[in-house]
Amino acid sequence: MMNYTIPKNSQIVMNAYAIHRDPRVWEDPLSFKPERFLNSSLDYQGNDFHYIPFGGGRRVCPALNMASKINRFLLASLVHNFEWSLPNGMKSNELDMQDAFMGVLVKAVPLSVMPRAKFRNVAWVAHLDRSA
Numbered sequence: 430m431m432n433y434t435i436p437k438n439s440q441i442v443m444n445a446y447a448i449h450r451d452p453r454v455w456e457d458p459l460s461f462k463p464e465r466f467l468n469s470s471l472d473y474q475g476n477d478f479h480y481i482p483f484g485g486g487r488r489v490c491p492a493l494n495m496a497s498k499i500n501r502f503l504l505a506s507l508v509h510n511f512e513w514s515l516p517n518g519m520k521s522n523e524l525d526m527q528d529a530f531m532g533v534l535v536k537a538v539p540l541s542v543m544p545r546a547k548f549r550n551v552a553w554v555a556h557l558d559r560s561a
C-alpha cells in the first residue's frame with residue numbers, strides 16, 4: 430500500500446496525533462484555535478479522515494453521541510456558573526501548553542485554575558457553604 434509492504438497479520442495503529450497536526454491539511458496546526466471549527470463542514474464522526482477525534486469505522490467510539498453532547502453541556506455549565514482565573518495573577522498567554530504522552534495526550538504541566546461561584550443562591554453552592 431502506497432509503496433509500503435504490510436506483512437500479513439500486522440497490527441496497524443492509526444496515528445491520530447500526527448494526522449491532527451498535519452500542516453498539509455491544517456493551517457497553523459499547533460495553535461489552539463477552536464474558532465477554526467466555526468462554520469466548518471468538517472465531520473467528527475469518522476467520515477473526514479483528517480479529523481478523527483472519536484476514531485472511525487467499526488471501532489468508532491460508541492459514546493460519540495453522548496460525549497459530544499455532554500462536552501458542550503459541561504463546558505457551558507462551567508463557564509456559566511464560575512468566574513475562572515489563574516493562580517498568582519498569571520496571564521493566560523503565560524500558560525505552558527506543552528503536551529505529554531501518557532497513553533492519551535495530557536498537559537505536560539497540569540492546569541491549575543481557580544473557580545469562583547457566580548451564583549451564591551444555587552442549591553449546591555448553599556450546600557457547600559453549610560458543609561464548610
Ligand code: HEM
Binds near residue numbers: 486497
Ligand atoms: C470527548 C470524549 C471522548 C472521546 C474524544 C473519545 C474518543 C475515542 C476514540 C478515539 C476511540 C478509538 C476509536 C477507534 O479505534 O477508531 C474510542 C473508543 C472507545 N470509547 Fe471513546 N471517547 C470519548 C468518550 C467516551 C465515553 C464517555 C465512553 C464511555 C462511556 C467511551 C467509550 C469508548 C469505548 C468502549 C471505546 C472502544 C470501542 C471499540 O474498541 O470498539 N468513550 N473513544
